[in-house]
Amino acid sequence: MDEKISLEAIALYGDTYAENVLKGFFSSRDRISGPEILNLCNVQQVNLFVVRELFRAWKEETKKLKSAYFDYENPDVKEALENFMGVLSKNISIDRAHFAPLLKKASSHTLLAIFDPYDFFSMVVTGKNNKLEVEPFREEIKYLKVNKAPLERMLQKLDEKGAKELSGNEAFAILDQILEEVNFTPEDVEEYIEKFSAVVPLDPARFYVSKSPQVKPPVQEVRQPEPPRVNTTLPPKQQPPVQQNRPNHNTPVQQGSSLNDRMGREAKPMLAGNFKKIMKIKDSLTINQKFMFTKVLFHGDFELFSKAIDRLDQLDNVQTALQYIDEEYASTWDRDSEEFHEFMELVEKRFA
Template structure:
């Protein structure tokens, strides 16, 4: 199955983690300053996201300043407000009640950034209240991102070459999907960050993922949502996890052929979603996106399902030490079954 984070599970963990961090932070203090927040949790990214939320709250308040008597859009006024913000940022003072929602949101955002970076940036860029972006706004966000920065850095490079100063959200997401298809660097290893979180509140990452299959595509392409057909009710029986050998079994292959007879795909690479790409590169191909791309091309060049599976079993599975009963292998094999 494809790894898609469950919002409810992420929220539950973020709440528990925030409760503990907040309880520790306010044991001997009634309010926290900026330095306290930068050391609030063992994961620096969470602390920076709390600061980011404070900064953007401030920007929102300033943008709402209107007066029939004063021109807040004058350059000297803007400059003065920016200087004021520099002073204010050195004098943060926040109590437990006001910190709690910021900390919980920062924790949720960090979990998405670590475990599903494409999702994090995509949701950020397509925020319902945001109709357009500027390069300076994206640069401001990048200041607070320490994990999986490459996607945003590459997006910024593309945006700097755009002719318009203000870029529509639709155009931004189009550029972002182009970046994702072109980026060669693998996502960062999740384990160090999970360990840091687990030292405070135990975290098993599998509890954060759902069992649904989804795919993201650029705004111009609408791909069908495909689910695996359920077996007839009269055949109910308990079965263990499927393995690669199950897919090689003739009767299983026949069943899959019946299921997907009308849904053949022309190539694996064009039907692997962005989330799947991250997952396969990380879990099946040792964080090597170039090897992943070349292997897909080699598999696509095979003439039959049997040839493709033989290639996988003979070359790639041993080379990358696949666990044949893992969910990632099963999902990869399901995609392969739709190819031939």
Template structure:
């Protein structure tokens, strides 16, 4: 095993990641197809490792067809067997209990290939049959490798068309590649973010002390401008609506009638300078402002609810917050009819088991924990059909709750 990892932490993380991915997918599906596996996770290498393992298992199953009583080298038999394999391969259908172990192993292999490529490829080469690396085997490795693909590609170049090389020679090639192309190897940081979208990755637990420090984020100076950061476009803020001017009746009657503002005046009064300029000061009210009968009456206010968003001061509870808090208890979100259906259909008629489950779900802090709890404990304990209406309704309630 790679000495860069804490073995128990690596295995536990791989299983946790596989459980979460499988729970999310099999919530709405009974089986998974080959095309769906290729898009199962955002980390393409994990998906490819799963498909590669399925391919190896499929080859092993086909070998069982061979019998000493039949000539499998006959061209017609070979063609029929090849056609059969191709047809069946287009109808991959894997249930959760069979996929999850493959997914955990693919996750573990991906992490080793990322953080310790030397160990990963050294182990891969040493396990080749007859201590020989064939061109066909390397082609298969290349096909299902996405992380640090330059390593198998360069190995293929160094074989220079030979049908095979012995593993000790391939290990020499590997050492040359890792020495000369170390700066071209992929950094794990972007993959850490992708893994953490499902299950948070703690490098201090996953990796041994000194190794974890190599991937710790370093402090960045304010003056180190990020040239790759997307440029922010200037935001044009519409000018505030002009406040109505209240004048005494006597003054307004003395003023001559003013012509209505022209289109040019309207556009000019609302001009915004993009490069640091300000709005024109003191916008004036339209000349055809209606008269006000009494100067003692309060000044009319203009409603901006249709165009100006309301800013809620920090710390003030909104209506959405109040509604969310009101629906904080899962039990309160379940109607009486749903409660009886859940008890009868999901908990085998046991109201006590139902109440214990709801109480435990109420103690959780996020949707992922709740989904794992019902998927792994209650679904197995009470043999749920994950496609039933009752399970779907319960999941929707949990989504609203969290």
């Protein structure tokens, strides 16, 4: 079964969880204070993300403090504002209407950090406008308790470099190296499932969009005998009919065909500048691709994805590579998806 995380499903559960918490707390109170926020939910990460949202709101409000008469950049003024923030944080008072969206966002982000850390990392390191600013990133990590080791290591590296900001692509490259260095494995989710379920029953399977694997009909029902096509890269029995252009993704595909068949039918012209041979798939992958392929093609299992890439890099030719993918994985893949085509393009480049 081909699965990928559903952000809509996560948001829906997060809203339901938040509504139940709100109902329980505000049934006897009109407002919530700072100390009460820190002890509101049985999942501490949710509480911390609410505080993070309040801190962000404070930062946005202080940015508006500009004047033709007063120097808000003066160190003494900045220190006074920080002290003011300390006092203000001890006097938080929020009604239900204004608190609800904070709690819902915090709940969804917590679920994302737990069940889909790769997308969560992607969201954090890209920052705003595909740029990572180190100081806001440092503040972000202060409020993170789940799956935080890779981001802590990243901050350490940025501090060692003395970096203040960098592009999203540079940030991905650094995080990519760190994930390999620490051999990152997401934390066990059972404890979190139990805690969330104490408020609203949680079935993590509902967070995934699933597509049933294609049922392979008898060969005679889907393929007619065809004259062999001259193609030295495929065995004669698998020669597909000649096609000049790659079909549109919406074009019906014969079920039950192997990857050798499919790749032959979908042969697409490659520009010389576009199609550069790669020595190893592993070395050419971006962190975005790792996240994307792991989530969409390998059911969120990073170890399974890594095993497949290592095996493909060890093989000698495209036929054995396609056979390996066909036998081990492809029966559960959506062969019309962009992720499938991008992955297979890397395989083609490996054996070009």
